[in-house]
Amino acid sequence: MVAPALVIPRAYGVAVSIALAISACTDDASHRELPSTSGSDADTSAPDVMVPGSIVLIREDTLLGGEAGLLAAGFLDVVFSMAGNRLVYLTNASSSWGAGGSTLDAPAVSIVGTPDDTGFVAVDQTGTWYRFVFDQRTTQPGLVAHRLAVAGEFIYGAVGAAGVARAPVDLSAAPAVVASPAGVLDLHIFDDANWLVARGEAGVAATLHGSAGEELTLGFPVRRLVPAVTTAGQSGLIGVGAGGLAWLSAAPGAVSKLGEVALDGDCQDATQVGETGHLIVACGDRLHDVDARDPSALALTGSSVLSAGKALGVLDYGDFVFVRGTTEVMQVALDL
Numbered sequence: 571m572v573a574p575a576l577v578i579p580r581a582y583g584v585a586v587s588i589a590l591a592i593s594a595c596t597d598d599a600s601h602r603e604l605p606s607t608s609g610s611d612a613d614t615s616a617p618d619v620m621v622p623g624s625i626v627l628i629r630e631d632t633l634l635g636g637e638a639g640l641l642a643a644g645f646l647d648v649v650f651s652m653a654g655n656r657l658v659y660l661t662n663a664s665s666s667w668g669a670g671g672s673t674l675d676a677p678a679v680s681i682v683g684t685p686d687d688t689g690f691v692a693v694d695q696t697g698t699w700y701r702f703v704f705d706q707r708t709t710q711p712g713l714v715a716h717r718l719a720v721a722g723e724f725i726y727g728a729v730g731a732a733g734v735a736r737a738p739v740d741l742s743a744a745p746a747v748v749a750s751p752a753g754v755l756d757l758h759i760f761d762d763a764n765w766l767v768a769r770g771e772a773g774v775a776a777t778l779h780g781s782a783g784e785e786l787t788l789g790f791p792v793r794r795l796v797p798a799v800t801t802a803g804q805s806g807l808i809g810v811g812a813g814g815l816a817w818l819s820a821a822p823g824a825v826s827k828l829g830e831v832a833l834d835g836d837c838q839d840a841t842q843v844g845e846t847g848h849l850i851v852a853c854g855d856r857l858h859d860v861d862a863r864d865p866s867a868l869a870l871t872g873s874s875v876l877s878a879g880k881a882l883g884v885l886d887y888g889d890f891v892f893v894r895g896t897t898e899v900m901q902v903a904l905d906l
Contacts, residue, residue, distance in 0.1 A: 624859050624871065624872050624904045624905045624906055625850065625857055625859055625872060625873075625874040625902050625903075625904060626902060626903050626904070626905050627874075627900060627901075627902055628890065628900075628901040628902060628903055629900065629901040630898055630899070630900045630901070631667055631898060631899055632897055632898050633651070633653040633658055633897055633898060633899055636653060636654030636655075636677060636897070637653075637654065637677065637896050637897065638651050638652065638653055638658070638882075638883075638894045638895060638896065638897065638898065638899060639651055639652025639653065639654070639677070639678040639679075639680075639681060639894070640652065640678070640679075640680050640681050640717075640883055640894065641660075641681075641883050641884070641885040641892055641894050641899075642681045642682045642683050642690060642885075643683050643885065643887075644659075644683050644690065645683065645688065647661055648660065648661055649661065649885060649887060649892055650681055650683065650690055651681075651892075651894060651899060652674075652677075652678035652681055652692065654677045654678070655673050655674040655675065655676055655677050655678060655694065656672075656673050656674075657672040657673065657690075657702075658899075660892060660899060660901075667899075672702045672707070674692060674694045674698070674700055675694060675696070675698060676694040676695045676696045676698070677694060677695050678692050678693070678694055678695075679693050679694060679695055679714055679715065679716065680692065680693045680715050680716060680717055680718045680727070681693075681718070682718040682719065682720055682725070683720075684701070684703075684720065684739060685720050685722075685739065688703050688704070689701060689702045689703035689704065690702055691718060691720075691725050691739070691741070692718075693712070693714060693715040693718065693727065695714065696714075697711065697712050697713045697714045697715075698710070698711060698712065699711075699712045699715075699725075699727075699737060699741060699744075699745055700741075701739075701740065701741040708740070708741045708742075709741070710737060710741050710743070710744040710745060711744055712727070712729075712735060712737070712744055712745035713727065713729040713730075713732055713735055713745065713747075714729065714730070715727030715728055715729050715735065715745075716728045716729070716730060716754075716755050716756065717755065717756040717757065717794075719757055719758065719759050720739065720759075721759035721761065721762065722739075722761075722762065723738060723739050724736050724737065724738060724739060724762065725737050725738075725739050725741075725745075726757055726759055726765070727745060728754040728755055728756050728757045728767065728768070729747070729754065730753060730754060730755070731752055731753060732747050732750065732754075733747055733748075733749045733750035733751050733752070733754050734747065734748055734749040734750075734751075734754055734757060734765070734767065735747050735748065736748045749765075749777065749780070751767055751769060751775055751782070752769070752772075753769045753770050753771075753772060754767045754768070754769060755768045755769065755770055755792070755793045755794070756768040756792075756793060756794050756795045757795065758795045758797065758807055758820070760821070760822050761822070763777070763779050763780040763822075764776075764777055764778060764779065764780075764822035764823065765777055766795060766807065766818075766820045766825060767795075768792040768793055768794060768795050768809065768811075769792065770791040770792060770793060770811070771791045772785070772787070773785060773786050773787035773788050773792055774786050774788070774792050774795070774809060774818065774820075774825055775825075776820055776821075776822065776823050776824055776825045777822070777823065778822050778823025778824075779822075779823075783822070783823030783824060783825075784823060784824050784825050784826075785825075786818070786825045786826065786827060788809060788811070788814065788816050788827065788830060789813075789814055789816075789830060789832070790811040790812055790813040790814035790832075790837075791811045791812055792809045792810070792811045792816075793810065793811045793812070793838060794808075794809070794810040794811070794838060794839050794840065795807050795808070795809060795810075795818075796808040796810065796839070796840050796841060796842070798817070798842045798849070798862070799842070800847070800862075800863075800865055801845070801847045801863050804865075806818060806819055806820075806828065806865060807819075807820050808840050808842075808849065808862075810837050810838065810839060810840045810851065811837060812835075812836045812837055813832060813833060813834075813835075813837065814830060814831065814832050814833055814837065815830070815831055815833055815837060815840060815849070815851055815860060815868065816828075816829065816830040816831075816868075817829045817830075817862060817865035817866075817868060828865040828866050829862075829864075829865045829866045829867060829868045830868065831860060831868035831869065831870060833851060833853060833858050833860075833870065834853065834856065834858075834873070835853025835854050835855060835856045835858075836853055836854040836855075837851055837852070837853040837854075837858075838852055838853065838854065838881075838882055838883065839851070839852040839882065839883045839884050840852070840860075840884060841884040841885055841886040841891055842862070842886055843886055843891060843904055844886065844888060844889060846904060846906060847861065847862055847863035848860065848861055848862065848863075848871070848904055848906065849862050850884050850886075850891050850893075850902070850904070851884070852881035852882055852883055852884045852893060852894075853881060854878065854879065854881060854882065855875065855876055855877065855878045855879065855880065855881065856873055856874060856875045856876055856881060857873065857874040857876065857881050857884075857893065857902070858870055858872070858873050859871045859872040859873070859904065874902075876895075879895055879896035879897075880893070880895035880896070880898065880900070881893055881894075881895060882894050882895060882896065889903060890902065890903050891903070891904075
């Protein structure tokens with residue numbers, strides 16, 4: 571079976587169409603391009619509808635076993651996701667999407683690849699932390715972590731009302747709370763004593779040498795922080811939340827806003843698409859394409875309206891973006 575033609579973003583050169591051979595699909599309808607509504611004959615009654623924009627669906631597969639969990643970059647050209655308590659491997663190069671041998675004792679909440687590229691750390695709904703290296707499993711009791719981040723020899727967790735928890739990356743000890751700003755939903759680590767945390771309605775807060783630094787309230791509750799780089803090579807962070815997205819400039823103890831754009835939907839995640847300067851934002855029942863080439867003038871350039879719960883997490887992977895839904899994963903690209 572041959573998948574729909576794939577359009578490589580023009581930012582990587584001349585647009586090229588490639589046919590992907592996919593043998594693991596369940597039926598023809600599960601691998602399709604989203605229909606365009608830019609013409610007069612557009613069918614807007616379909617559950618997944620393309621409004622004028624640039625997001626092209628390459629592949630879509632159902633993940634059995636419940637909610638797909640969070641996506642995380644892995645090793646050996648693999649991206650991890652979780653289907654309930656079950657590890658799933660994804661790759662953009664073949665039809666090898668499928669279940670791995672690693673399982674948790676309860677459904678996963680968060681997952682991240684380990685820095686030595688040999689495994690991953692996950693946290694389940696009971697607060698148990700797991701480290702998998704090939705077939706070896708290590709567990710420690712802890713707190714439910716909405717997001718995980720790796721820095722040096724430590725894994726950090728955004729543990730909500732309790733603040734920030736930290737454990738050795740090998741989980742040789744249980745995670746312990748190291749800071750207690752209330753309502754931490756995500757975090758970005760500068761170094762062991764300095765980080766930026768997303769705190770929902772309270773905005774974002776930066777620490778300096780372990781002490782409170784600057785705080786910044788945005789026009790929406792911030793639930794996700796995503797590293798990004800401008801086309802000029804300047805590092806920044808994307809703050810994402812229900813109804814909006816902002817480009818932040820942050821350093822130990824300091825944070826400021828360069829630009830902000832309002833977005834429809836319950837926005838939960840974003841990713842930068844290669845070197846295009848564009849962001850794809852997952853907002854529950856829709857994907858947004860945001861032009862961020864100028865962080866001070868963020869602009870919505872298109873949206874793909876999907877079924878409810880199909881866009882909960884996104885992850886850039888070269889020319890592609892993986893999109894996590896409640897019970898499926900999609901692979902999309904931008905046609906710029």
